[in-house]
Amino acid sequence: MxxxxxxxxxxxxxxxxxxxxxxxxxxxVLAVIFGTAYFIQQLAITESVRLQxxxxxxxxxxxxxxxxxxxxxxxxxxxxxxxxxxxxxxxDLPRSHYILGRxxxxxxxxxxxxxxxxxxxxxxxxTMAALQWGLSLAMELVIMCALSLFCxxxxxxxxxxxxxxxxxxxxxxxITALRVMTDTPLFGGDSWSNxxxxxxxxxxxxxxxxxxxxxxxxxxxxxxxxxxxxxxxxMQTALYVALLGAATLFDFQRRxx
Numbered sequence: 001m002x003x004x005x006x007x008x009x010x011x012x013x014x015x016x017x018x019x020x021x022x023x024x025x026x027x028x029v030l031a032v033i034f035g036t037a038y039f040i041q042q043l044a045i046t047e048s049v050r051l052q053x054x055x056x057x058x059x060x061x062x063x064x065x066x067x068x069x070x071x072x073x074x075x076x077x078x079x080x081x082x083x084x085x086x087x088x089x090x091x092d093l094p095r096s097h098y099i100l101g102r103x104x105x106x107x108x109x110x111x112x113x114x115x116x117x118x119x120x121x122x123x124x125x126x127t128m129a130a131l132q133w134g135l136s137l138a139m140e141l142v143i144m145c146a147l148s149l150f151c152x153x154x155x156x157x158x159x160x161x162x163x164x165x166x167x168x169x170x171x172x173x174x175i176t177a178l179r180v181m182t183d184t185p186l187f188g189g190d191s192w193s194n195x196x197x198x199x200x201x202x203x204x205x206x207x208x209x210x211x212x213x214x215x216x217x218x219x220x221x222x223x224x225x226x227x228x229x230x231x232x233x234x235m236q237t238a239l240y241v242a243l244l245g246a247a248t249l250f251d252f253q254r255r256x257x
Contacts, residue, residue, distance in 0.1 A: 005093055009101020010108065013075070017109050022071055026116055029067060033059045034120045050221050053124045057217040061137060064117050065144050069165050072106055072148035077158050099149075099249050106145040107241075114138035125220030132230050137215040139237035144169065146244040153252050171204065172211040179205055209240050 017023070033056060041052035079088075088098065118134030125133070147168060151161040182198040214233050219225045 005097045006101040006104060009088075009093075009098055010105035013102055013105025014108060016075060017071065020071070020075075022067075022109070023116070026064065026067060026113055029063050030060060030117060030120055033063060037124075049124075053121075053220050054217045056120060056124055057133065057215070057220050060117050060120065061140070061215050061217075064113055064137070065141065065169065068110060068113055068141055069144050069148045069169075070162070071109075072145050073152050073158055073161050073165070076102075076149065076152040077156075080156060095252050096249055099153075099245070099252055103146060103149055103241075103245055103248070106149060107142045110141035110145050111138050114141055121220055126223050129220050129222075129224035132224055132227070133215050133219050136219075136230055136233045139233045140211055140214040143209055143211075143237055143240050143244075146241045146248075150244045150248040150251070153248050153255075168208075169211065172208045174212070175201070175205050175208050176210060176212050209236055 036059070037052045037056035040055055041048045114134050114137045117137060118130055121130040121133055124130075144165070148161070148165050151164050152158075155161040155164065178201045182201050213229070216225075
C-alpha cells in the first residue's frame with residue numbers, strides 16, 4: 001500500500017508535466033539551440049564543427065537545467081496556492097510518501113528530459129560520448145530537481161527559492177575554478193584575506209557537488225571520457241539526492257499546513 005501511494009504521486013507528477021506542455025517546451029528550446037548551433041557553425045572560419053558541438057552541449061545543459069528547475073518550483077507553488085496539497089494529505093497520505101512520490105516523479109522527468117537532450121548530441125558527436133554526456137546530464141538534472149523541491153518546500157515562495165537554486169547551481173559550477181584561483185600566488189599569496197577565502201572555498205567544496213565535472217562539452221569534442229568518471233557522477237548524485245531528500249522530509253514533517 002505505501003509503495004502504491006508513492007507510485008500514484010509519481011504518476012500524477014508525470015501527468016502534470018505532460019498537461020503543462022513541458023515536453024513541447026523542451027522540444028522548442030532544443031530546436032532553437034540546435035538551429036543556433038548550426039548558424040554558428042556556418043559563421044565559423046576554423047574549427048566549425050567543434051564550435052558547433054561545444055555551443056550545443058553547453059547551451060542545452062544550461063537550458064534544460066533552468067527549464068526543469070522552474071518546472072519543479074512552479075509545480076509545488078501551484079499546489080500550495082490552489083490548496084491541492086491540503087486536499088491530497090487529507091486522504092490519509094503520509095507526508096513522507098508525498099515527498100518521495102514527488103521526488104521520484106521529478107527524477108523520472110529529469111531522466112526523460114536528459115534522453116531528449118541527448119538526441120541532438122548524437123548527431124554532433126560520437127555515439128558513446130553522447131551517451132556518456134546524456135547519462136551525466138541526467139544525474140545533474142536529478143540533483144537540481146531534488147534541490148528545487150527542497151528549496152520550494154523550505155521557502156514556499158517562488159522568488160527566494162529560484163534565487164537560491166540559481167546561486168547554488170552557479171556556485172557548484174564554479175567551485176573548482178574558485179579553488180584554483182585561491183591557490184595561485186597571484187590571487188593574494190599568503191595574506192590573511194587569501195587564506196580566509198581559501199578556507200571558505202574549501203569548506204564550500206565539501207558540501208557542494210562538483211557540477212563542473214558533469215556533462216562536459218569536451219566529452220563530445222574529444223570523443224568521450226572514462227566510465228569511472230561517469231560512475232563517480234552517479235555515486236555523487238546518489239549521495240546528494242539522499243541528503244536533499246532527507247532534508248526535505250525533515251522540513252516538510254515539521255511544517256504546519
